[in-house]
Amino acid sequence: MELGDTAEEAEFRHALRAWLAGALPALPPAPDPEDWPARRAYDMEWQRALYDAGYAGLHWPRDAGGQGAPPGRHLIFLEETERAGAPYVGAGFVGLLHAGPTIAAEGTAAQRARWLPPILRGEEVWCQGFSEPDAGSDLAALRTRAVPDGNGDYVVTGSKIWTSHAQVADWCELLVRTDPQAPRHRGITWLALPMDAPGVTVRPLRTLAGTEEFAEVFLDEVRVPAANRVGAEDDGWRVTLVTLSFERGTAFAGEVVACRRLLRELAATARSSGRWEDAVLRRRLGRLHAEFTALWRLVQWNVSEAGHTGRQRCTGAPGPGAPGMGVPGTGVPGAGASVFKLRYSHARQELYDAAAEVLGPDGALDAAADWTAGRLSSLAYTIAAGTSQIQRNIVAERVLGLPKGR
């Protein structure tokens, strides 16, 4: 067990800090949150700057265009960029944090060469076409059909929903049904869909926060080349689980660091407004401090377990040592990802609820306040990327080995 920096890690941290100090002042002002094309441009420009400086795809394998650095390097990156107030991954979320890692783990050499460099260079944006109107928690119920046309293409028809950033995406990680006769989990295929293909229609949906952050995507006889299939035909459920592990296990890691900063801001506000004198509120903030301290350690634990070559740490006890809590050596987080996702989602909501108490009615009821916007969007965390109920099912069945529900 070692949490400190190695000599290389310290050197990396130092160099990154110096680079950020120079790069951040050169950034253009942040765009209007409602202007999605401008947001995309801003996020991509930042990603390009990271790429040029050698900070893109740090923990991605070298043959996937990454730097092949040990997993801890990415965590240092998250700590330092947050500390310096650098932009967040934004529109790059799906490409950098789960579609890209999935292609790196499951794609062919040609697929990696085609899709990964543009993600790292900030040229192409990905979105996630998993959920459908009748397939949410029960993702394997998805019905979007892909029929081989005999010339090596799939013809895809169906609809997806809640697709974040669809209106500014170039590619979509799309789950389709290729064999309607097979048992549900066996007839699914993972495709990369070009969003500009004829037959793709995107209709933005307004969230409860009032923004058009996600959309419905209609697919009407869209042709997708078979070369865009990641993994074998009908083997997409396995690939999907890889994607979901990244999405739940590591994609939110950076936000934990951000929450620690938000908590500091909140405490400063409470101290200057006098709310700090309220012992109940103060203790609530103290507990949040413990929460985000622990969540960051949990991220470090999961990343250490998944990222290193080694054996399963089977102790017979449930816990990080138990089978299924990590997949050593593969970089793919195990079911322990669900423990993190579950805990983090609730901690984030609690942070914004505590913020409302600190700000009092005047601040908490003002929709224009950043804290209110944050409070509204925090409501998505226990729903998106698998609801909390679904995460608990996964923990109970896959980690603890309780009998599957019927």
Add this chain to the structure above:
Amino acid sequence: MDFRLTDDQLALRRGTRELLEGRTGGMPPRGGLDRALWRALGDAGLFALALPEAEGGVGLGLPEAVLVFEEAGRLLLPGPLAASWLAAGRLGVPGAADGTSVVTALDAGDGVPVEHLAAADRLLVLEGGAGAQARLARPEELCAAPVRSVDPLTPLHRVSGRTGAAAVPGAAAVPGADVALLRREGALLTAAQQLGSAGRTVELAVAHARVREQFGQPIGSFQAVKHLCAGMLERVETARSVVYAAALTENEDETAAAKLLADEAAVRGARDCIQVYGGLGFTWEADVHLHLKRAWLRAEQWQNTVTCEESLAAAI
């Protein structure tokens, strides 16, 4: 950074579990403090883990101590383990390292009764804040009366009348032992025991939920039961990360976080386990109540919830 346990640490954990299970049959020892077991723990180096090898210790550190204390917590090993560990290491109390001398502690001002006072050979007295020195006394010097302890395996004494220095006038200062440091390490080792207990109650709940059948199926197939168990594991894993981290960083805030979350994992884990056990959980025979009662006790000792939350708030 590589947060994984090393091979040596894994071996230490395994060895400790084997030793303790061999000695206790894997059940919480019912007879209170067992001096022979205490000696065996001493012989195995449990109390001297962090002492340099030249001083007869094992030359390891807090992370290893935490792994060993977690195992002790799993089995609800009775006794003032944290106080004896501090006495053996930081304070160099003769006999503490090899387990011939049992050392218990009184933290003046926190109002927590003293455990195993009658069985102890020495009493550690903590008073004041950073910079203050710990003091050592003979247990019989403390003016205290027995309490009917909620934890049947941990006899407790309540200090009567005077508190702190006044309660043990004969206590002598121990040089070099800062009270704040002792409190921090005591809290961490107590958190480790709570973590062990919490890990054990998830195991017990899951094992029961797999075999107990109602409505023609294992109760573990009911989602309400599954979600209770999932919540238990979530709390254990979150606590584990921060307990291990605090052992590495030796940071005060992180230790407070570790104690807070491990207390919660232990107390709520035991309660949920009782719920999963049903009527059986409410009996004296099932071990689960022992986990809850010990967890309540340990949650009060060495920084309780209020102290932890307040110090964490102050540190934001």
